[in-house]
Amino acid sequence: MTPSASILVVDDDADLLRLMTMRLTAAGHTVQAVASAEAALAHLAVKLPSLLITDVRLPGLDGMALFDEVRARHASLPVILLTAHGSIPDAVDATARGAHAYLTKPFDGQELMAKIHRALMVNAPGPARFDGDGAWRREIVSRSPRMAEVLAEARLVAGTDASVLISGDSGTGKELLARALHNASPRAARPFVAVNCAAIPEALLESELFGHVKGAFTGAQGHRQGLIPAAHGGTVFLDEIGDMPPSLQVKLLRVLQERVVRPVGSNEPVAVDVRVLSATHRDLELAMAEGQFRPDLFYRLNVVKLRLPPLSERREDVALLAQHFLQLLAERHRKPVKGFAPEALEALVTAPWPGNVRQLYNVVEQVCVLATGTLVPLAQVQRALQMPAADVLSYQHAKQRFERDYLNQLLTLTSGHVAEAARLADRNRTEFYRLMQKHGLDPQRYRTDPLATASDFSDTKRSDESST
Structure with a gap:
């Protein structure tokens, strides 16, 4: 079950904001919707939400600049990016730099809720809650x-x-x-x-x-x-x-x-x-x-x-404890690190933890001491956990995976119409056919599927221009 959370949504499309607010509120979340990055920064200065969802293309300060500001000020705040096809490379780059995920417009409502669920489950949405006289147990960090x-x-x-x-x-x-x-x-x-x-x-x-x-x-x-x-x-x-x-x-x-x-x-x-x-x-x-x-x-x-209970029975606390320990240890060791990359945090949450909280503290101290940037990457966490880095791909393999996923998204979106998919990718049909052949993609497989638009977002505008 997805925990209820406060979510800040940023998009200059009023219809999309209204529909997302309705959907997220119905799911039990508290939603603040704004139309610009400047308004989002003003809200973040007053109260930090559990999750930020922002469009990449915004008037004035754009979504990528907003993402950079959030990373600098609130490194542990999870961010989901909404992107049109033309801005997919920006979104992929932001994901490599710590964005939790990105969604391509028009997107499926269930996919959005799944990504929100994953972001909230592996990210600590806020401090531990204490009762009115919580000083007696302040050393015990928990929301389990x-x-x-x-x-x-x-x-x-x-x-x-x-x-x-x-x-x-x-x-x-x-x-x-x-x-x-x-x-x-x-x-x-x-x-x-x-x-x-x-x-x-x-x-x-x-x-x-x-x-x-x-x-x-x-x-x-x-x-x-x-x-x-x-x-x-x-x-x-x-x-x-x-x-x-x-x-x-x-x-x-x-x-x-x-x-x-x-x-x-x-x-x-x-x-x-x-x-x-x-x-x-x-x-x-x-x-x-x-x-x-x-x-x-x-x-x-x-x-x-x-x-x-062992830490494996209170996984809601892993991200909260990890961020708490990181803050304390970064100050002690005078390190600039402020948070964990999303995939690094997920690795922590899903680890077995036979040594419980003591082991978690030791792992966080190790990654903190070895940190060179503001975010702890997955590879450092895997090394500290002595996990195989199976998910760490070479640059070439990562590029091939992205290319195949990108072609798959375009063909799904256009129901297998190669000419339309090539136009969206800004490539000629001959080159597009060559790319499909390289990745073993058959356009016929997509022609039985309807255009991938969500029933929950049926009123949103379909073109790139109207969604940016």
Whole structure:
């Protein structure tokens, strides 16, 4: 289903503007229609739409100049170009420079809606939406319905002291959700202490969590406060709790039950007031069945369970996150890059992402560091994803593909009338027949098809002159 969006349409043909506005509004979009590039730039200065659709031939500042202005000011804004036959080379050139797509007039209404759908699905149409008090989760960039459900549940439990177990694959952002829970809680002004149980050697983990006294073990030259006492009054986040050694699981259970810790080497308990959030990528119920995790500790930690979906289940967020990361990293690395080429963004959206958001961040950082222009090209994204560049054609192959597509469009438009197609292409019939033979095109195949005009746009003018 195509997401609803705000669309700016630019064309000096009043009939076409009216019909496109009716069609797009019926599809649930908000449409602003203007007749000149100057008016479009004025609207863009006030509010950025989700998508720009513009004719190439416009009075005054033309559509190509408008496209260049948009690329310079709003590199991530998707642009669809409307073009007459005479301006197809301009449109092809603009597509190579980052335009999302182009349509040749007169065009099919269903084809237009398909290109709009594709543009909106792979391009981030705007910033993430926050509720009225969204500061608590501002680090979590998302417009996914799946994430919205998780965040709604998190907001409900944030105000309590209930223990929360966050599950999800590695790289999904479990610590970010834990921080958001802390920020939305009454403990927000107190410390948030994160501990990665898998990253600390087993011999040191007890001392890190609970602290130790001088002489407790070789090398203990002084007293040390543990991470759990350091979170007093606030929140302690135990990441990868499933990797905690069994010997420490029973001691952590005692902390949760008695609200005291005993530093290593000391018999004096230290009272602690902490809320415990934990996270794991492991199946703890399976670990319990295998005797690797204590059931009593599991039930203490799992008062409320929140599951973060993998990035493959929230693809609506890929473009939004990629653009967000690119903006941050471009500033950090002092690079001029502002956005992704449409095909590069589509490659990101359709990638499998086994490493989830963490992998996406690393990919964006790599392309940002290597970027030389304002737009990240497809080849750079493919290299960062280690994808084969199957869609990157040589210049000669790309030229042949365009030539065949162009001839196919002309023959479809003229229902196979070669003389008319040759006239539109500004070529003589002999040369046109030679081109058809080169690409194996038979004009007879097109003569059973009606002129390719859309029923939705039947009132638009048919000639190049009236549509430009």
